[in-house]
Amino acid sequence: VAFLDAFSEANRVVGRGSHYRVQVVSGSSDRNLMSQDGFCIQAASAYRNCLRVADTLIVAGSGNSPATKEDDGLLAWVRWQASKSRRIAAISGGALVLAACGLLDGRKVTTHWQFRDLLAARYPSVAIEQDVIYVRDANLYSCAGATAGLDLALRLIEEDLGTTVATEVAHSMLLPSRRSGSADQISAALRAQAVPETPISSLLEWLPDHLQDDLSIQALARRSAMSPRNFARIFRRQVGQTPAKYVENLRLQAARFLLESSDCTIENVAFLAGFGNCETLRRLFLRRLTITPGRYRATKSAGK
């Protein structure tokens, strides 16, 4: 449910004329949704009564009922919505519902490890990605678990409204920052279950401690014993971002952290985060956060 907050928070950030209108629809005959935690949510409507087409269709899977009982009416409704909507997202076990609709054949998706085997066995043509917390395949998004749904929501917001808004939403929701799709920040429990060791995953663990190194594609490819072209492809497929973008995000994150929580000079921050000089850092901040590093630090410290 937490990912719903991200959209309302985005509305608050962009101000009046709210951008998102969220409608919760139940997949049952009545409006009640029973969560596995023992509380009950009342949706705005049951799916049968929802004839409005969603711009973004988000299908959330519940933990206790793996959504595998074939409710033909529900599947037909989802198929119909999916055919009309601009993009589709599956959260956790929601992938099973979309798969049952035949919407995942040949598509790249991820799901909670708890459903992975079932999904793979029942729908062999689905391309399951294992070492990401969320994945995007064209207009199809999916994520591994409920909390990853939050990251997915931030991703959608970022695509709709830009990085600045997404970052602010993440900030106001007390998240350290937008997590990337990669596995490096996945929870320990999920990591233990879901991550087979790959060259990319070990690279992702190595990266944050080596921001000052040469992190060009060639250098990273050499480190991973791949050709540059192939490395870039594999990386993008597994991580969901291009290598340079990912590195840029890491460095930006590091710089923000240093500005907020240390009194290093800006030049030192730039150096520590792996930027050649402070001009590069400055331009990145202006591009991504529309604020200079110095002002960023000032507003952060002035706020407290």
Add this chain to the structure above:
DNA sequence: CCCCGCCCCCGCCATT
């Protein structure tokens, strides 16, 4: 602020 060179990204094709 501008400009040039570099590198990233991606489409495309050849090879295995």
Add this chain to the structure above:
DNA sequence: CGAATGGCGGGGGCGG
């Protein structure tokens, strides 16, 4: 034949 890999080149964005 299809999937995986490597190489090439252009276009565009970014850094110096």
